Amino acid sequence: MTLLERDREKIEEGREEGREQGREEGILLTKKVFKLLNVGYSISQIAKACKISENQVKKILE
Template sequence: MVQLKQIESATEEEKQTAKDWQQVEEIIRGNPYREAVKQEMYKMSRDEKERYLYLREEMAVSDEVSRMRTAIKEGIKEGEKRGIKLTKKVFQLSQKGCTIAQIAEKCNIEESEVKEILE
C-alpha cells in the first residue's frame, strides 16, 4: 500500500500513474482474464528499466551493423577505383612496350597479376 508521506511528495505524473493503476484495479476485480493482464502489466512496469537497457543495446548493435555496412560499401568502391587505376596503368605501360617484369615493378604487383590484367 502507498503511504501518505509518499503521496504528498509524489510528482503529478506519479500521482496520475497511481490513479491509472487504481482504475485498472477496479476494472479487473473478479475477472480472471483481466487479472492475468494486470499481472503482466505489473511485470512490464517492473521490467521497464530492463526493456530500456535491452532496447538501448539493440539500437547500439543496429548502429554498429549500419556503420559496418557503410564501411564495406566504401571499401568496395575504393577497391574498384584502385583496380581501375591499376588496370589503366598496366595497359598504358604495356602499350609503351614495357615488359611484364617492368610493369610489375612499376606498379608494385606480381608478374602473375600483370598477366591476369592483360589477358
C-alpha cells in the first residue's frame, strides 16, 4: 500500500466518523425540538433554547 492509498483510506475513515457523529447530533437535536414543542414552547422559543434558527426548527418539524 502506498502512502497515497493509506492517506485516502484515512480520509475516508474520517469522513465516515464525521457523518456518524453528525447523524447522532441531528437525532438528539430533533428529539429536543419535539420535546420542547410538546411542552408548549413556540418555534422562536425552541430556536433560542437549541441555538438554531427558526427556519431550522421549522425544517425539523416538517
